[in-house]
Amino acid sequence: QVQFVESGGGLVQPEGSLRLSCAVSGVAVSRYSMGWYRQTPGDQRRLVASILSSGSTMYYGPSMSDRFTISRDVAKNTVYLEMKSLKPEDTAVYYCNFEPYDASTWGQGAQVTVSS
Numbered sequence: 001q002v003q004f005v006e007s008g009g010g011l012v013q014p015e016g017s018l019r020l021s022c023a024v025s026g027v028a029v030s031r032y033s034m035g036w037y038r039q040t041p042g043d044q045r046r047l048v049a050s051i052l053s054s055g056s057t058m059y060y061g062p063s064m065s066d067r068f069t070i071s072r073d074v075a076k077n078t079v080y081l082e083m084k085s086l087k088p089e090d091t092a093v094y095y096c097n098f099e100p101y102d103a104s105t106w107g108q109g110a111q112v113t114v115s116s
Contacts (some may be wrong), residue, residue: 009110
């Protein structure tokens with residue numbers, strides 16, 4: 001059974017930084033493309049960044065490539081999203097999943113709130 005467990009969210013001031021972690025169980029992250037997604041109230045879940053099974057980065061959302069970095073630790077079977085220079089509009093619940101996602105495997109997500 002595949003499971004994604006996100007952590008590392010919280011309240012941060014504008015221009016601050018956070019690192020999200022996603023512990024993956026049931027599959028090896030080295031065998032699948034993985035993605036980070038985010039969702040704000042009233043909006044659909046959107047892809048933020050993704051990393052190929054080979055470990056090379058594939059995609060970043062608009063205005064994110066210079067602020068967000070996706071990475072993974074194969075030994076820990078964990079995917080990370082490093083975020084810096086955070087803006088209030090980055091406030092959302094962040095999820096990890098396959099890329100493309102499997103709707104049956106969403107985790108609880110990590111709330112990120114950017115506010116002064």
